[in-house]
Amino acid sequence: MGNIVLEKVNKCFGDVEVIPSVDLDIKDGEFVVFVGPSGCGKSTLLRLIAGLEDLTDGKIVIDGVDVSDSTPAKRELAMVFQSYALYPHMTVRKNIAFPLKMAGMPQDEIDKKVMAAAESLNLTDYLERTPGLLSGGQRQRVAIGRAIVRSPSAFLFDEPLSNLDAALRVNMRIEITDLHKELKTTMIYVTHDQVEAMTMADRIVVLQAGNVEQFGSPLDLYNKPVNRFVAGFIGSPKMNFVKGKDADEFNAHEIGFRPEHMKVSTTKGRWKGVVSVAEHLGADTFLHVKTKEVGTIVTRSDGEINVNYGDTVYVSPNTDKIYRFGADGLAL
Amino acid sequence: MARKVTLQRKLGFTALAWFLGCIMFFPIFWMILTSFKTEIDAIASPPLVFFQATWENYQLVLNQSDYLKYFGNSVVIAGGSTILALLVAIPSAWSMAFSPTRHTKDVLMWMLSTKMMPPVGVLVPIYLMLKYMGLLDTRTGLVIIMMLINLPIIIWMLYTYFKEIPSEILEASRMDGAVLWKEIVYVLLPMALPGIASTLLLNLILAWNEAFWTLNLTAANAAPLTAFIASYSSPEGLFWSKLSAASTMAIAPIMVLGWFSQKQLVTGLTFGAVK
Ligand SMILES: Nc1ncnc2c1ncn2[C@@H]1O[C@H](COP(=O)(O)OP(=O)(O)OP(=O)(O)O)[C@@H](O)[C@H]1O
Ligand SMILES: [Mg+2]
Numbered sequence: 001m002g003n004i005v006l007e008k009v010n011k012c013f014g015d016v017e018v019i020p021s022v023d024l025d026i027k028d029g030e031f032v033v034f035v036g037p038s039g040c041g042k043s044t045l046l047r048l049i050a051g052l053e054d055l056t057d058g059k060i061v062i063d064g065v066d067v068s069d070s071t072p073a074k075r076e077l078a079m080v081f082q083s084y085a086l087y088p089h090m091t092v093r094k095n096i097a098f099p100l101k102m103a104g105m106p107q108d109e110i111d112k113k114v115m116a117a118a119e120s121l122n123l124t125d126y127l128e129r130t131p132g133l134l135s136g137g138q139r140q141r142v143a144i145g146r147a148i149v150r151s152p153s154a155f156l157f158d159e160p161l162s163n164l165d166a167a168l169r170v171n172m173r174i175e176i177t178d179l180h181k182e183l184k185t186t187m188i189y190v191t192h193d194q195v196e197a198m199t200m201a202d203r204i205v206v207l208q209a210g211n212v213e214q215f216g217s218p219l220d221l222y223n224k225p226v227n228r229f230v231a232g233f234i235g236s237p238k239m240n241f242v243k244g245k246d247a248d249e250f251n252a253h254e255i256g257f258r259p260e261h262m263k264v265s266t267t268k269g270r271w272k273g274v275v276s277v278a279e280h281l282g283a284d285t286f287l288h289v290k291t292k293e294v295g296t297i298v299t300r301s302d303g304e305i306n307v308n309y310g311d312t313v314y315v316s317p318n319t320d321k322i323y324r325f326g327a328d329g330l331a332l
Numbered sequence: 333m334a335r336k337v338t339l340q341r342k343l344g345f346t347a348l349a350w351f352l353g354c355i356m357f358f359p360i361f362w363m364i365l366t367s368f369k370t371e372i373d374a375i376a377s378p379p380l381v382f383f384q385a386t387w388e389n390y391q392l393v394l395n396q397s398d399y400l401k402y403f404g405n406s407v408v409i410a411g412g413s414t415i416l417a418l419l420v421a422i423p424s425a426w427s428m429a430f431s432p433t434r435h436t437k438d439v440l441m442w443m444l445s446t447k448m449m450p451p452v453g454v455l456v457p458i459y460l461m462l463k464y465m466g467l468l469d470t471r472t473g474l475v476i477i478m479m480l481i482n483l484p485i486i487i488w489m490l491y492t493y494f495k496e497i498p499s500e501i502l503e504a505s506r507m508d509g510a511v512l513w514k515e516i517v518y519v520l521l522p523m524a525l526p527g528i529a530s531t532l533l534l535n536l537i538l539a540w541n542e543a544f545w546t547l548n549l550t551a552a553n554a555a556p557l558t559a560f561i562a563s564y565s566s567p568e569g570l571f572w573s574k575l576s577a578a579s580t581m582a583i584a585p586i587m588v589l590g591w592f593s594q595k596q597l598v599t600g601l602t603f604g605a606v607k
Contacts, residue, residue, distance in 0.1 A: 014434075052503050073509040085504035089522045098518075102509035146508065 001063045002154035002186030003028045004049060009058035011044055011210075018044050019210040021058070026154075026188065028063075031180050033197045034190045035233070036207035042190045045207070046156050049188065051075050063153065073102075078147035079156040082163065084139045086131040092118075092142050093127040099150045117145040137168045148179070154186035161196065169193075173200060194236045198222075206230050228329040231256050237286055239323070242294045252324035252332055259286065259300035261321035264307065269314025271297065278309050289315050360583075367576035374572040389577035397560060399581060406556035406582075408471050409546065410539035413478035414486075414532055420479070421486040422528075426516060428487075429494035430502060440491065443484040451481075451544050462549060469551045477549065478539050485538070486531055493527025494520070530597050533589070540586045557582035 004026040011019040018041050026032050034042040047053045049060060051072035059068050067075050078099070086095050096117055100110045118124045121141045131139055140160060147155055157176075161169045177200050180187050191197055197204050198218045206213040206221065206229070214221055214230045225231035231239050239256040247255045263269060264287060273291035280303065287299045287307060297315050307313055324332040366374050368385040393399070428436045458477065459468070467473030497520065505519045521528065543558040550559055561582050564575040590597070 050507060052506065071511075072503075072506045073511060077507065079504065079507040081500045081504060083498065083500050085498070085500040087501065087505070087519060087523075098505070098510075099508035102505075102514060146504075150509075 001028050002026075002152075003063050004154060004186065004188070005059075005061040006049070007059040007061065009045070009048060009060065010056045011041075011048055011053065012056045017210070019048070022210070022212055024205065024212065024215065026186060029184045029186055031177075031187045031189065031200060031202045032205060033201035033203075034188065034205045034207060035192065035194070035197045036213075037233070038192065040207045041210040042192075042207055043158055044210075046079075046158055046188060046190050050077055050079050050156050076152050077154050077156055078150070078152035079158070080140075080143045080147050080160045082159040084131070084143045084163075086139060086142055086146075088131055091128050091130055092123060092134070092145075095131065095142055096123075096145045096149055099146060103150060113149050114145075117149045120148075121145050136164050137172065140164065140172060144176070144179070148183070152185070154188065157187065157189040159190055159192070161191075162193075176200065194234070198234075204234075206233060208233075224331070225323065226331055228254065228256070228325045228331075231323050231325070231331070235259075237298045237300065240294075240297050240317075244294075246294060247324075250322060250324055253327040254325045256323040256325065257317040257321060259298045261318040262297065262299040262301075263316045263318065264289075264299050264301050264305065265314045265316075266307070266311070267314065270316035272312065272314050273297065275307055275309055275311045275313060278307060287313070289313060291315070363576045364580050366573050367580045369573050371571060371573050374576070389573045390581070393564075393574055393577050393581065397563065397578075399560065402555060402557045402560035402582075403585070405471060405474075405550075405554055406540055406558075406585075409474045409478055409554070409556050410536050412471070412475040413482065413539050414535045416475060417479045417483050417486045417535065418528070418532060421483060421490050421531075422516065422521070425487050425490035425494050426520060429491050429497075430499050440488065443487060447484050455548060459549065468549060469553045469555075471554045474546060474549060474554055474556075477545050478542060481542070481545065482535050482538055486535055489531045489534070490524070490527065493524050493531070496527075497523050526596065529593075533593050533597055537586055537590060541583075 004024075006022050006024040009019060009022045009024075010017070022045065034045060036042055044053060048055060051067070051070060051074075055068050059066055061067065062075060062077075087098065090098065093114055096114045097110050100113060105113075114127075115124070118127055121144060123138070123141055123145060126134060126138060126142075131142060134142065140163075143160070160176075161172050164172060173196055176187075176189075180200075189196075189200060201218055203215060203217055204221055205215050208229055213233075214226045216224075218234075221230055221234045225234060228241070232241070235258055237259045239258050240262075241254055241256045243254045247253060271289075271291040271293050273289040275287050276290045276296065277286075277288035279286040283303050285301050285303055285305050285307070287301070287305075289297045289299060291297055299315055326332050365381075367389055368387075369380065369383050370386060370388070373380050373383045428440065462468045462473045462477070465473070467476070501523070502515055502519060505515045510518065540556075541558070543562075546556050546558045547562055550556070561575065561578050564571055564578050
C-alpha cells in the first residue's frame with residue numbers, strides 16, 4: 001500500500017518560507033511527477049515526505065497513519081538520489097543488501113532477494129565491485145536495486161536521471177516506467193525534464209514558489225492549464241502569449257497559443273514577420289518569427305517546410321486552440 | 333624553457349624541504365647522539381661529534397628507575413584519553429557536521445578558544461577538583477584531564493573530515509532503515525576511517541608528549557614517561573647523557589608508531605586538500 005496524503009504542509013528554513021501550504025492526495029500505485037522551475041521546492045517537498053526534513057506545520061499521512069513526526073526508517077519509503085548516494089566502501093552486493101540487513105532479515109533470505117534484484121537490473125556481473133568502478137548508468141541501477149529489494153510502500157526519486165547522457169536517460173526512463181508497471185507501487189518522481197514528466201506520470205504536480213499550481217494528468221495540464229504559469233511551463237517549445245487588441249478580440253486579457261497550433265505560410269496570414277531562428281530537427285522544424293505587432297512567435301511545423309533564416313513568412317494561430325487568460329493570470 | 337624553470341623550482345623546493353627537515357630533526361639527532369656519550373664527553377666544548385660510544389647510560393637509567401611502569405602509565409593515559417575522547421567526539425562532530433544549527437560555528441570557535449588559554453590559568457582549580465575527588469596521581473584522573481584537553485582538537489579534526497562526506501549518503505542510510513548508531517557505525521565511520529585514524533594517531537602523539545598536566549598532577553603512582561625524563565634534571569645537577577638516554581627511551585615508542593603510520597598521517601592530514 002502507498003497512499004500518501006499531505007495536509008496543509010508548511011516548511012520554513014529559518015525565516016524563509018519555502019513551502020507555504022501544500023495539500024496533496026497521492027493514490028496507491030500512482031506515478032506522480034513533481035515539476036517546476038529550479039528552486040520552487042520540489043526537492044524540499046520530496047524530502048518532507050521522506051522524513052529527511054522536519055515539517056514546520058501540517059500533516060503527512062501514509063496509509064492512514066500520521067507519520068509527521070516519524071523517522072525516515074519508520075515510513076518505509078525508498079529513495080533514489082540524484083547523486084545515487086551509494087555507499088562507496090561497500091560492494092554492489094552489500095549496497096543492495098543494506099536495507100535488508102538494517103531490517104534484520106536472515107542472511108539466506110537477503111542473498112535470495114539481492115540476487116533477484118540484481119538479475120532484474122542486469123547487475124549480476126558487477127556484484128563484487130565497489131560503486132567507484134561502475135559507470136553512471138550502472139550506479140543508477142544499483143541505487144534502484146537498493147530501493148526495490150525491500151518492497152517499500154512508495155518510491156521517491158529526486159532527479160534520478162539528470163547525471164546521465166541523453167541516450168541512457170531514455171533507456172532508464174523506460175526501465176523505470178516498466179518497473180512501475182510491474183511493481184504497481186506508488187512512485188513520486190521529481191524532475192525538471194518536460195519529456196520525463198509527460199511520458200512517465202499518471203498525474204503531474206506543477207509547483208511554483210512552493211505552491212501547487214495544478215495537479216492533474218499530463219494531457220489535462222496540456223489541454224486545460226488552470227493558469228498562465230502552467231500553460232507556459234507545460235509544453236515544449238513554450239506557448240506563445242499575446243496581449244492587447246489581439247487578446248481583446250477573444251474577450252481576454254491575454255491569449256496563448258502553442259507553437260504546434262500555428263500555421264506558417266509564405267503568402268498570407270495574420271501576422272507578418274521575419275524568421276530569426278530556424279531549427280530543423282528532421283521530423284520537426286521550429287521557427288522563431290519576429291513580428292512587428294506581437295513580438296517573437298515560435299512555431300512548430302513538420303520537417304519538410306522549406307523556410308530558412310531571413311525569410312519573410314506569415315503566421316496565424318489555429319483559433320480553435322487558443323487559451324484565454326484573465327488579468328489575474330487564471331484561465332477563462 | 334618552461335620545463336627548465338619547473339625543474340629548478342623543484343630542486344629549490346626539495347633543497348628547502350630537506351634543509352627545514354634537518355633543522356627540525358637536529359635536536360632529536362643530537363639527543364640520541366648525546367645519549368651514547370659519557371657525562372664528560374657530553375659537556376665537552378666544542379661539542380664532540382666523534383667519540384667512544386657507550387651503552388652505559390641506558391643501563392644506568394634502566395637500573396635506576398622503573399621504565400616499564402612509566403611506559404605503562406603513558407600507554408594508559410595517552411591511549412585511554414584518546415579513545416575516550418573519540419567516543420565523545422564522534423557523535424558531537426557528527427551532529428555539528430550534518431545537522432548544524434545557527435550556533436554550530438560559535439560552539440566550534442568556543443571550543444577552540446579554550447586551547448588559547450594558558451593551561452596554568454586553570455591549574456589550581458583543576459588540581460583542587462582532582463584532589464577533592466581523590467583523583468590526584470591516578471591514571472583515571474589523568475585520562476579524564478587529557479581527554480578534556482585534547483577534545484577540542486579532536487572534534488575540530490573530525491568535523492572537517494565529516495564535512496567532506498556527502499550528507500546524501502547518510503540520508504540514504506536513514507531511508508534504508510538505519511537508526512542513528514547503525515548510520516554511524518556502518519556508514520559514517522568506514523567512510524571517515526582515514527580521517528579518524530589520523531586523528532587518533534595525532535592525539536596519541538600529543539597526549540604522549542604532553543608534559544604540563546602530567547607533571548603537575550602526578551607523583552609516584554601515575555607518572556608517565558614525561559615525568560621519567562624530568563626526574564633526570566634533578567636538584568643534584570643535570571646529567572646530560574642520562575637525561576638524553578631517558579628522553580630517547582621515552583620518545584622511541586611514539587617515533588616508531590609515527591614512522592610506521594606516516595603515510596596514514598599524511599593522507600589523513602591532507603584529506604580533502606587533494607582531489
Ligand atoms: N537546508 C536549507 N536551508 C535553507 N534554505 C534551503 C534549504 N534547502 C533548500 N532551501 C531553499 O528552499 C528553496 C527550494 O529548494 P529545493 O531544493 O526544494 O528546490 P528544487 O525545486 O528542488 O530546485 P532544483 O530544481 O534546482 O533542484 C530554495 O530557494 C532553496 O534555497
Ligand atoms: Mg532539487
